[in-house]
Amino acid sequence: MSIIVSEPVSERGRKDARRHREKQREALKDRLPEIISDEAIITHNRGKTIKIPIRSIDIPHFRPDRGEGGGRQGFGQGDGQPGDPIAERPGKGRPGEAGEEPGEDYIETEVSIEEIIELMLEDIGLPNLEEKEVKELIVEIGIKIAGLQKSGPWSLLDRRATAREGMRRFWYFFEALKKETGLDELTCFRALKQATGILGDAIEILKNNQLTLLDTKVEPFPIFTNEDLRYRKIGEETEKQSNAVLIVMMDVSGSMDDMKKYLSRSMMFWLVEFLRKVYSQVVVRFIVHHTIAKIVSEEDFFKTGENGGTFCYVAYEMANSLVETEYPTDSWNVYVWHFSDGDDSKPKRTVEELEKLIKTGVNMIGYGEVKPSTSMTGFMFNQTESSLWKLFQNSFALKEAPDNDIVMMTGEKETPLLCVRIQDRSHILPALKEFLRKDRWLQ
Amino acid sequence: MTKKELERLVEIEKRVKEIAEECGLITTEIDFELTTAQRVLEGMSYMFPVNYSHWSFGRDFEKHKTIYEHTGSGIPYEQVWNFERPKAFLVETNPFALNALILAHVYGHVDFFRGSRYLQQGRSYSNVADEARNAATRFRHYEERFGKDVEKVIDAGMSIQWHQHPDPFYEEQDEAIVRQRIIEIERAKLGRFKDFKSEFKKPDSEEEIRKIEKNLEFLSTRTPPEPNYDLLNYITKRSPKPLKPWMIDVLTVIRNQARCLNPNRLTKMIDEGWATYWHVKIIRRLHEEGLLTAEEHGTFNDFHSGVTAEHKMSFNWYRIGLALFENIKEKWDKGRFGREYEEETDAYKKAHWDTGAKLGTKKIFEVRSFYSDRMTIDEFFTDEFIREQQIYIWEELQTSDGGALYVIGEDDPESIREQLREMFTSYGIPTITIENGNNNKQGHLLLKHHWTGFDLDAQYMNATMEKIHYLWGKKVFLETMVKGKSVNVTYDYENRKNK
Numbered sequence: 001m002s003i004i005v006s007e008p009v010s011e012r013g014r015k016d017a018r019r020h021r022e023k024q025r026e027a028l029k030d031r032l033p034e035i036i037s038d039e040a041i042i043t044h045n046r047g048k049t050i051k052i053p054i055r056s057i058d059i060p061h062f063r064p065d066r067g068e069g070g071g072r073q074g075f076g077q078g079d080g081q082p083g084d085p086i087a088e089r090p091g092k093g094r095p096g097e098a099g100e101e102p103g104e105d106y107i108e109t110e111v112s113i114e115e116i117i118e119l120m121l122e123d124i125g126l127p128n129l130e131e132k133e134v135k136e137l138i139v140e141i142g143i144k145i146a147g148l149q150k151s152g153p154w155s156l157l158d159r160r161a162t163a164r165e166g167m168r169r170f171w172y173f174f175e176a177l178k179k180e181t182g183l184d185e186l187t188c189f190r191a192l193k194q195a196t197g198i199l200g201d202a203i204e205i206l207k208n209n210q211l212t213l214l215d216t217k218v219e220p221f222p223i224f225t226n227e228d229l230r231y232r233k234i235g236e237e238t239e240k241q242s243n244a245v246l247i248v249m250m251d252v253s254g255s256m257d258d259m260k261k262y263l264s265r266s267m268m269f270w271l272v273e274f275l276r277k278v279y280s281q282v283v284v285r286f287i288v289h290h291t292i293a294k295i296v297s298e299e300d301f302f303k304t305g306e307n308g309g310t311f312c313y314v315a316y317e318m319a320n321s322l323v324e325t326e327y328p329t330d331s332w333n334v335y336v337w338h339f340s341d342g343d344d345s346k347p348k349r350t351v352e353e354l355e356k357l358i359k360t361g362v363n364m365i366g367y368g369e370v371k372p373s374t375s376m377t378g379f380m381f382n383q384t385e386s387s388l389w390k391l392f393q394n395s396f397a398l399k400e401a402p403d404n405d406i407v408m409m410t411g412e413k414e415t416p417l418l419c420v421r422i423q424d425r426s427h428i429l430p431a432l433k434e435f436l437r438k439d440r441w442l443q
Numbered sequence: 444m445t446k447k448e449l450e451r452l453v454e455i456e457k458r459v460k461e462i463a464e465e466c467g468l469i470t471t472e473i474d475f476e477l478t479t480a481q482r483v484l485e486g487m488s489y490m491f492p493v494n495y496s497h498w499s500f501g502r503d504f505e506k507h508k509t510i511y512e513h514t515g516s517g518i519p520y521e522q523v524w525n526f527e528r529p530k531a532f533l534v535e536t537n538p539f540a541l542n543a544l545i546l547a548h549v550y551g552h553v554d555f556f557r558g559s560r561y562l563q564q565g566r567s568y569s570n571v572a573d574e575a576r577n578a579a580t581r582f583r584h585y586e587e588r589f590g591k592d593v594e595k596v597i598d599a600g601m602s603i604q605w606h607q608h609p610d611p612f613y614e615e616q617d618e619a620i621v622r623q624r625i626i627e628i629e630r631a632k633l634g635r636f637k638d639f640k641s642e643f644k645k646p647d648s649e650e651e652i653r654k655i656e657k658n659l660e661f662l663s664t665r666t667p668p669e670p671n672y673d674l675l676n677y678i679t680k681r682s683p684k685p686l687k688p689w690m691i692d693v694l695t696v697i698r699n700q701a702r703c704l705n706p707n708r709l710t711k712m713i714d715e716g717w718a719t720y721w722h723v724k725i726i727r728r729l730h731e732e733g734l735l736t737a738e739e740h741g742t743f744n745d746f747h748s749g750v751t752a753e754h755k756m757s758f759n760w761y762r763i764g765l766a767l768f769e770n771i772k773e774k775w776d777k778g779r780f781g782r783e784y785e786e787e788t789d790a791y792k793k794a795h796w797d798t799g800a801k802l803g804t805k806k807i808f809e810v811r812s813f814y815s816d817r818m819t820i821d822e823f824f825t826d827e828f829i830r831e832q833q834i835y836i837w838e839e840l841q842t843s844d845g846g847a848l849y850v851i852g853e854d855d856p857e858s859i860r861e862q863l864r865e866m867f868t869s870y871g872i873p874t875i876t877i878e879n880g881n882n883n884k885q886g887h888l889l890l891k892h893h894w895t896g897f898d899l900d901a902q903y904m905n906a907t908m909e910k911i912h913y914l915w916g917k918k919v920f921l922e923t924m925v926k927g928k929s930v931n932v933t934y935d936y937e938n939r940k941n942k
Contacts, residue, residue: 012501013481013484013488013489013505013508014504015496015501016496016497016498016500016501016502017498017501017504018501019498019501019594020501022498023498056506057498057499057502059499059598059601059602060602060903060907060909060910061602061872061903061907062603062606062872062873062875062892062899062900062904062907063873063903064871064873064897064899064900065897065898065899065900065901072839073836073837073839073852073862074756074758074836074837075757075834075835075859075862075863076754076756076757076758076834076835076836076837077753077754077755077762077832077833077834077835078755078833078835079833080833080835080851081851081854082835082850082853082854083850084850084851085848085849085850086837086849086851087755087837088842088847088848088849089847089848089849
């Protein structure tokens with residue numbers, strides 16, 4: 001018979017398909033700046049997934065240039081005259097509908113916020129994190145060997161540790177036998193060997209004069225009882241780090257137009273999401289301010305729309321009082337992040353409050369200045385930097401360090417102040433990376 | 444599938460084989476593996492029943508699977524491999540009539556494998572099936588040891604795997620022998636200067652001699668000695684990177700598989716046409732003999748018309764291939780060929796031409812044995828055939844909202860033949876040769892694109908250059924044309940981009 005019934009199917013197809021999807025994800029990385037600055041993520045899609053059209057990945061090869069959009073050709077069959085339409089592909093927003101159309105394969109894929117964060121997650125974390133007395137921040141870092149134990153699966157037997165225990169037992173029995181019988185070393189060794197390491201039997205052998213072995217040298221061998229077996233202990237490796245609190249503050253005054261608020265919120269949304277992913281127990285407090293500051297819930301923080309004049313110092317004042325009363329820096333790592341357009345009516349007071357905050361020993365103060373180049377209110381004060389920015393620079397001896405195509409400045413370790421200017425959507429990703437550079441202020 | 448159904452399938456298979464033999468088809472023992480849809484989809488995607496792991500196969504698998512799951516009723520695809528002992532898949536959940544169709548179709552393919560000189564050549568390389576199976580295991584071990592580098596090497600090898608010598612029967616020769624032959628031809632030129640008279644007659648002969656001698660010197664070290672089409676082979680053997688043994692193994696497997704499959708590419712239309720032509724005949728016989736019920740015959744018809752449906756936007760190999768053989772059979776049966784027929788101007792006489800030649804069967808077997816797809820164009824894609832088949836070329840027009848409109852652009856038979864020739868010559872693979880493996884005397888690689896009316900897709904070209912560079916390890920150059928100007932593209936690792 002030449003019809004044979006098949007063997008079970010392998011999982012190769014699924015596995016390789018997974019790798020292809022992984023590669024698509026990698027390709028997504030290039031589009032991250034565009035994806036994460038999508039306003040819909042923050043406003044409508046919190047905690048959910050977003051839809052992104054993804055191309056299937058091709059192996060590069062030399063191929064004729066068929067021209068982008070238009071100009072392509074192919075064979076077909078059927079009724080019709082030259083000029084007769086046979087199919088169409090709709091325009092923007094609906095790429096690659098199913099059907100007979102030629103072209104690249106598109107699939108619209110759902111990607112979760114978490115996955116996007118993972119794509120961005122490259123050695124980011126809280127800068128300047130210190131050992132504090134109380135540790136509560138749990139960081140998962142993988143699986144580890146967490147010491148030895150006396151029972152466990154055979155595969156986890158630690159041979160070296162077990163052998164060590166076995167040798168120890170030999171010497172222990174050997175000495176005991178000498179003491180018990182008062183006989184010489186060689187005789188005791190022979191008896192112990194003949195008794196295959198069982199002390200009681202060795203004593204019996206000597207008592208009854210049943211020694212038959214004729215070894216001429218004492219050659220120690222390991223003696224095991226169940227007691228001596230050592231197994232590796234596996235534990236989920238987490239690390240307790242010190243407490244951390246983030247105090248995020250946003251200017252919601254009249255000069256903060258929609259674009260500025262959007263940039264600030266995007267920054268803070270991703271910062272908070274990031275840190276919650278990396279540190280499972282980080283505490284986040286939200287403050288909004290115009291001429292007065294108030295502590296709000298997370299939900300309100302991302303929705304608040306107010307107006308009025310601006311005092312930035314009120315926010316820092318409130319941060320100071322929070323640190324003083326709830327998050328003392330001897331047991332807390334404190335991160336204060338503030339987003340504003342720098343349009344401050346009392347900048348000197350702000351600098352004073354900031355100085356105070358630095359003196360409390362907070363780990364980092366991040367100041368994000370949102371200055372869109374096409375801002376509606378921007379043309380009135382068309383300077384590229386605010387008075388606050390300049391004042392910060394002079395008061396704290398900050399160094400300009402343009403990096404990642406964005407404007408930024410930082411202080412020394414004793415003045416852990418980072419100022420970053422965010423002018424448009426494309427600055428969000430690099431600014432995020434600056435805020436979360438673990439190695440900043442590392443000695 | 445129940446035991447009873449299985450027994451019936453075995454019976455049908457026996458009868459199909461007998462009918463095939465009565466029809467004059469070459470048959471042999473075929474292993475039909477009754478299996479799951481999943482396995483067939485896997486086979487379609489991996490090119491061989493078992494092959495090494497790669498994401499591009501996974502991508503195709505997922506695509507086939509999605510299509511299958513959305514259409515659902517059965518898998519009308521046959522999977523048959525051109526092995527010493529051919530192997531084919533049958534899907535256990537397929538309707539019985541569909542499996543009968545596939546059995547018959549596979550017998551058509553197997554005859555083609557045995558009879559076509561192209562497919563004979565494809566089978567002769569080595570036992571690629573076993574090689575693929577073993578490669579799967581070896582590559583997995585490589586992956587354990589060398590990690591992601593294995594994928595990188597496979598990616599790079601696959602990116603140029605179809606660049607082979609245009610003549611599938613070309614016999615590879617040792618570089619030293621080729622060089623020797625070229626040098627001898629060049630040296631023969633020197634011979635004529637030995638004649639004193641001619642030297643006397645030609646005052647500039649000294650200079651010519653020097654030129655030839657210089658050329659001889661160049662030829663003595665030139666690698667490759669003549670432009671080489673087989674990119675992967677040359678790079679595998681000559682890369683100064685240097686390639687590690689496992690990399691050479693990976694690249695060799697990729698090349699062997701591509702070489703083995705290339706003859707299938709060259710005969711895709713007539714191969715599918717042939718198998719379709721015979722499954723129609725064989726199933727008809729099974730129905731006449733009462734081995735398939737009327738209902739089953741109906742199911743067969745549904746699948747058959749699905750497979751041979753008219754495609755508005757693509758070239759349906761099954762439909763056109765089948766029509767081609769039916770057309771040849773009829774014409775040669777009725778003697779509608781040769782000078783007398785061609786020169787007949789009376790349309791009525793032509794339409795009713797029948798000399799009772801009965802040469803159709805002989806002719807189609809001849810086509811099966813000796814033709815590639817390319818060779819059928821000039822002989823059988825006549826104006827009448829193209830019109831009858833309503834073949835056209837569509838064109839894409841861009842619309843203002845970024846979408847596209849597809850319209851019939853061309854239905855002139857000569858233009859269509861021209862495009863078919865182009866498609867069956869290059870198969871979308873531009874002609875690229877290796878001109879110099881020691882360019883600038885620094886071991887750089889010089890490639891040349893032989894322009895045939897199309898520029899290269901720039902984005903793909905850059906990415907491919909990067910892959911070649913990964914294998915070569917030194918600078919890679921490509922001579923090509925961009926908008927009518929010749930340019931020299933470089934991939935330079937230090938700058939990690941193309942200039």
